[in-house]
Amino acid sequence: MTIEKLKIYFAHNLEGLYPSEEIESFFFLLVEKHLNFSKVDTVLKKQYEVSERITQQFTEALNRLQHFEPIQYVLGKTEFYGLPFKVTPATLIPRPETEELVDWIIVNCNKNHRALLDIGTGSGCIAIALAKNLPAVKVSAMDISEEALKVASENAIYNKVTVNFSKKDILGTSTLPQKYDVIISNPPYVRNSEKEMMQKNVLDFEPASALFVEDDNPLLFYSKIAKLAKNYLNPNGFLFFEINEYLSKEVIQLLERESFSEIELKQDFFGKDRMIKCTLGE
Numbered sequence: 001m002t003i004e005k006l007k008i009y010f011a012h013n014l015e016g017l018y019p020s021e022e023i024e025s026f027f028f029l030l031v032e033k034h035l036n037f038s039k040v041d042t043v044l045k046k047q048y049e050v051s052e053r054i055t056q057q058f059t060e061a062l063n064r065l066q067h068f069e070p071i072q073y074v075l076g077k078t079e080f081y082g083l084p085f086k087v088t089p090a091t092l093i094p095r096p097e098t099e100e101l102v103d104w105i106i107v108n109c110n111k112n113h114r115a116l117l118d119i120g121t122g123s124g125c126i127a128i129a130l131a132k133n134l135p136a137v138k139v140s141a142m143d144i145s146e147e148a149l150k151v152a153s154e155n156a157i158y159n160k161v162t163v164n165f166s167k168k169d170i171l172g173t174s175t176l177p178q179k180y181d182v183i184i185s186n187p188p189y190v191r192n193s194e195k196e197m198m199q200k201n202v203l204d205f206e207p208a209s210a211l212f213v214e215d216d217n218p219l220l221f222y223s224k225i226a227k228l229a230k231n232y233l234n235p236n237g238f239l240f241f242e243i244n245e246y247l248s249k250e251v252i253q254l255l256e257r258e259s260f261s262e263i264e265l266k267q268d269f270f271g272k273d274r275m276i277k278c279t280l281g282e
């Protein structure tokens with residue numbers, strides 16, 4: 001089959017399930033993955049004969065897209081902060097608002113900040129983007145999921161940075177291996193009751209353990225990490241959190257109770273309360 005015919009077959013099978021521009025964008029991404037053709041190549045080489053094996057791979061991708069599996073999982077990769085990341089169903093797909101958090105951290109880091117810790121690293125996106133952009137800093141990262149840590153380690157190699165990954169259940173510990181200058185976390189923060197507002201492809205495919213918390217204790221990660229940070233943050237160090245847009249007031253109150261100061265709330269690109277920075281002072 002030619003690329004031209006494959007494109008018609010692909011679009012026909014996804015018609016009505018996605019907007020046509022999205023279907024076209026999926027097609028170009030899959031051609032790039034399986035044939036290593038750029039968008040321009042794809043348009044210019046429309047009479048190129050696609051092998052049986054590649055056609056089969058497109059049929060498999062179609063089947064997954066018809067079930068609304070996120071394109072990032074179908075491709076097995078995504079981009080975060082301009083860097084390539086492998087993603088699997090064991091890892092959350094990194095979100096653009098988390099790129100904004102990384103930006104904020106980079107702006108706030110100075111030469112005195114030498115040791116960083118990312119708690120709940122998932123694909124390793126925050127830790128790796130920071131290691132890449134702050135080469136003088138020693139970056140460590142933790143997650144409860146062994147499978148996620150495996151992907152994160154591959155991503156560190158892929159991006160040519162060193163990150164010290166370790167497996168830890170942050171809720172079940174009262175110690176950290178050392179003190180840090182910056183502690184960051186984008187922990188699970190979506191309340192179970194918010195599930196009905198979420199898209200089906202997130203609910204059906206992304207790891208629930210990375211997203212959801214019980215409605216009666218939605219800040220358990222924030223509370224635990226703030227308590228740990230009180231003992232493991234160096235003087236003048238920073239604690240950064242990504243937060244649930246509906247719970248900013250509650251997170252601020254929690255941090256005040258734990259004696260954090262200079263608490264700063266920041267909105268994301270969509271104007272939603274999305275991240276917090278604070279310190280313990282000197």
Ligand SMILES: C[S@@+](CC[C@H](N)C(=O)[O-])C[C@H]1O[C@@H](n2cnc3c(N)ncnc32)[C@H](O)[C@@H]1O
Nearest residue numbers: 094120121122143144169170171186187188210
């Ligand atoms: C919202 S995801 C964030 C992933 C990644 N940092 C990002 O920004 O895309 C939360 C992460 O916390 C991890 N996690 C959940 N419970 C945990 C626990 N008790 N201890 C450590 N990590 C945990 C999940 O496996 C998941 O990777």
